[in-house]
Amino acid sequence: MxxxxxxxxxxxxxxxxxxxxxxxxxxxxxxxxxxxxxxxxxxxxxxxxxxxxEDYIQYGNGCIAKSEAYNTDHDATAAVVSIFTIALVVVGLVLVIRKYNLIDYVRHKINQRRNNDVMYEDVMIGQDDPPLVP
Incomplete structure (x- = not known):
């Protein structure tokens, strides 16, 4: 058999x-x-x-110190949380900039400061007012 x-x-x-x-x-x-x-x-x-x-724990096929194991686990977690937070902030900024057209607003303000022309609509030329009488 x-x-x-x-x-x-x-x-x-x-x-x-x-x-x-x-x-x-x-x-x-x-x-x-x-x-x-x-x-x-x-x-x-x-x-x-x-x-x-006594002061070591099993990690994979080897032993590492308890303090190293604590740092190893939290390093990966900190990296993932940091990347996620940065991505969330960037996406939030992009949405706010698009919603309020902040790029066009900033361009407009920059162009206004570059043009130092005086707006003559607000300036009176000549003597159009009646004379002051006491």
Whole structure:
């Protein structure tokens, strides 16, 4: 009897269930040096699994200091929030500028300051007023 397809499917399903419901803890050999990958890993003799030292936490396949893990998580969050905030401010400015035609307003004001012509509509030329009588 050879291996049937049902046996292969059952093996894959059992491995999948095992992978989903167990923690991904690295196994190690106590008698072998460097059996745990990365720095700050120690092999436990009773469970034969790698764990991190006291002031370190598991991050990926290695151990990092707790303070570094705090900074690593918040650096990415800060970057995303900063980019989102800058994009929101830029979109808001564009909408306000378009709604109130601020570009045309500024151009008009600049052109008014460049032209130093006196508006003669407001200036009286000649003696059109009646004389003042006491």
């Amino acid at each position: 050879g291996i049937r397809i049902i046996d292969i499917i059952a093996t894959i399903l059992v491995n999948f269930v095992h992978c989903v419901f167990t923690e991904h803890i690295l196994s190690c050999n106590v008698t072998q040096l460097g059996s745990c990958p990365g720095n700050y890993h120690v092999c436990n003799e009773t469970s034969l699994q790698c764990y991190c030292l």
